[in-house]
Amino acid sequence: MQPLQLSLHASIAGLLLCITMQALAAPEPAALIDQQHCMFCHTVDSPFLAPSFQQIAERYRNVPNAASMLEHKLRLGGPAHWGDMAMPAAAERGGPPLSREDAHTLVQWVLSH
Template sequence: MRLLLLSLFAIAPVFNHQAAWADEALIKSKACIACHSVERKIVGPAFKDIAAKRRDEPDAVQLLSEHIRKGSRGVYGPVPMPPNTRVNEAEAKQLAEWILTQ
């Protein structure tokens, strides 16, 4: 039993890395990186800045999911975020969760 637990802990980072890679692939495939980056503002705010602002809010995933799908205006400055019609609800939630980890 102990060997099984140690084995599971040893491979856990591999699964976590694969999940992070999948989320980054989704970010790229949905064109989020056209306006955002992890570290710095491009057109829209950096993902790390979004995470810093929203991380402790209980409804952050829901709020960000809505902003991703429906767009927003005046949240991070004068440039509006257009709606992303290429993102479904499940993908928006996955993207929001990833953004909050940055």
């Protein structure tokens, strides 16, 4: 192969990899985020009253059983792991009760950051 063809093939492969990675990322569950008032304390990329979703993902993405711990914490609340602010239970956040399935959806989305 000629150098130009190799470069073109490498560029196409890189583009396909980027598209594949984006397709694998969990879609944003906007309705759940709004219902659960997530953005009252969190942002996607910088700390606010609580850690950002990116910080949470960085800390827990590769930790065994972290997803189930985070899902439980989303539904029932839990102790502070960052600073002094504990995670309030779904009922205390002013939203509707959070099902196991919805907690799973939210956690998978956060861990995809």
